[in-house]
Amino acid sequence: MRLLILILLSAISAYSHAAPTERQLRLLSVNCLQCHASAHTGAPVMGNPEAWQPILAQGKQQIMTHVVEGLRGMPPLGYCSACSEADLVTLSEALAGQALPEATP
Numbered sequence: 001m002r003l004l005i006l007i008l009l010s011a012i013s014a015y016s017h018a019a020p021t022e023r024q025l026r027l028l029s030v031n032c033l034q035c036h037a038s039a040h041t042g043a044p045v046m047g048n049p050e051a052w053q054p055i056l057a058q059g060k061q062q063i064m065t066h067v068v069e070g071l072r073g074m075p076p077l078g079y080c081s082a083c084s085e086a087d088l089v090t091l092s093e094a095l096a097g098q099a100l101p102e103a104t105p
C-alpha cells in the first residue's frame with residue numbers, strides 16, 4: 001500500500017494542481033481507482049486528458065453534483081463514505097490531473 005501511494009504521489013505531482021494528502025491518496029486507491037484506472041469500466045481514466053476535457057468543460061459545480069449524487073456508472077460519492085466533500089474535490093482533481101475550473105458562462 002505504501003509503495004502504491006508513493007507511486008501515485010509522484011505521478012500526481014508531475015502534472016496536477018491538487019495536492020492530496022497521504023490519507024486522501026489511500027482513499028483514492030481504495031475507492032476510485034478500481035474504476036478510474038481502467039477504461040473498460042466506462043470511467044474516465046486517471047491521467048488521460050482527452051477523457052477529462054469534456055468533463056472539465058461542465059465546470060466544478062456540475063461535476064461535483066455528479067460525484068455526490070452519482071451519474072450512470074459513477075456511484076454516489078464514488079463509494080467513498082469516508083470522504084468529505086473537500087476530499088471528493090481533491091480526489092476528482094487528482095483523477096482529472098488539474099484543478100476543476102468554474103463553469104464558463
Ligand code: HEC
Nearest residue numbers: 031032035042043055063066071072073074078080091092
Ligand atoms: C464503480 C465504478 C466507479 C467508482 C468506484 C468511482 N467512479 Fe467516478 N466514474 C465512474 C464512471 C463509469 C464515470 C462516468 C459516468 C458517465 O458519464 O457515464 C465516472 C465519472 C466520474 C467523474 C466525472 C463526473 C462528470 O461530471 O462527468 C468524476 C469527477 C469522478 N467519477 C470521480 C470519482 C471519485 C473521486 C471517485 C472515488 C471517490 C470515483 N469517481 C469512484 C465510475 C466510478
